[in-house]
Amino acid sequence: MYKILIVEDEMNIANTLKNHLEKYDYKCLVIVDFERVLDVFQDFQPHLVIMDINLPAFDGYYWSRKIRRVSNCPIMIISARMSELDQVYGIENGADDFITKPFLMNVVLAKINGQIRRVYGEFAKDSQARILRKGNTVLNLDTVRLSTPEQEVLLTVKELQLCTLLLEAFPNVVVRQQLLTAIWDDETFVEENTLTVNIVRLRKKLETIHSSLKITTIRGIGYQLTEKSS
Template sequence: MYKILIVEDDMDIAQTLKNQLDKYGYQGVIVQNFDKVLDRFQEFQPHLVLMDINLPAFDGYYWSRKIRKVSNCPIMILSARMSEADQVYGIENGADDFITKPFSLEVVLAKINGQIRRIYGEYAVDAQARILKKGNTTLNLDTVRLSTTETEDLLTVKELRLCTMLFEAYPNVVTRQQLLSAIWDDETFVEENTLTVNIVRLRKKLETIHSSLEIITIRGIGYQLAEKHI
């Protein structure tokens, strides 16, 4: 049974989510002490986290960053904040998806199902000691890290899938549609800028580790992994 941690201080919403999850065969657990979200996460070891933003003491961005330091577990933000900046900030702080309130329980469930299939189910990446190397850069699917001989950086779930597709397609172009189809279960539920934000984050990580690679935008088509021209 897949376990879902619910970090939501509105107990009516939290209980509604738990009831829906239980109904469809998940094990939902509601966080009660919002000063110890990370402790509860490590104790429960969930397969996915539903994270509200407006929480007592520390907000959901803070807890997303804390969780991301110890786990690549998918984090789905649930928030009444609807601006593009809020969504970008959520993704930049480790979230894998952003659902605005008020939300449809069917949409939330569909997104959870998609994440579970992608990460743990029939669409999961076979990472049996797989290491992909291009230029001076190595992508290790076991450790979920992008590295050079100088340094390394940890990837989020979506960054891993994007990076894997770009590495495997190298030097060919990967279309936006291919990336969306590979990473998200149903593009109907994807925010328009989510792919772009994840590409920007991945570019920054390539720069951080001093990679010889770069991600080129092929306007109107998609993205291409290539060696930098120096």
């Protein structure tokens, strides 16, 4: 289920969008604390953001810049003011598309569906070097997210490197020394349990998102990423 964050201070508009989009199997969250937009974004980890320009505290351009620093997810600006200058400024601050108030709900839905297909679905660029898929699990190297259709999590740098190596080797075993050499510049200075700790953390994140993949320890050799038995 794709998630949409709605950043709109006119609650009647925000709730109208939420109620309509949820009919089409989108999971929506409406911002209520407009000083914590980035925090809510990082907690919710949406696939798309609908962003008003005129907001309390900071405007939508400010929050678009903040979001763009940590994510490549589509941002759709929604506003009654949508001059050519506004659109140019929106693009410069990270916007991908625009919705002009008042709007037709079917047009909004079509725009959202288009962005979702472009970034995540059938029209997504075939970027094999940037996206790795196995089973029900997707690793996005650009957004540093590990996801399934049910849920997604952010990875640390080390978790990302480990996950990438294991996915690229799937279903073969990756020896411990290879992981240490690839991830740490000088493995002689790595404590014995450092790799183990990071593997444990990555295992937990796979479980959190209900991945069909599992990491198996091959004693005395290394680790193997495989699919769970059905």
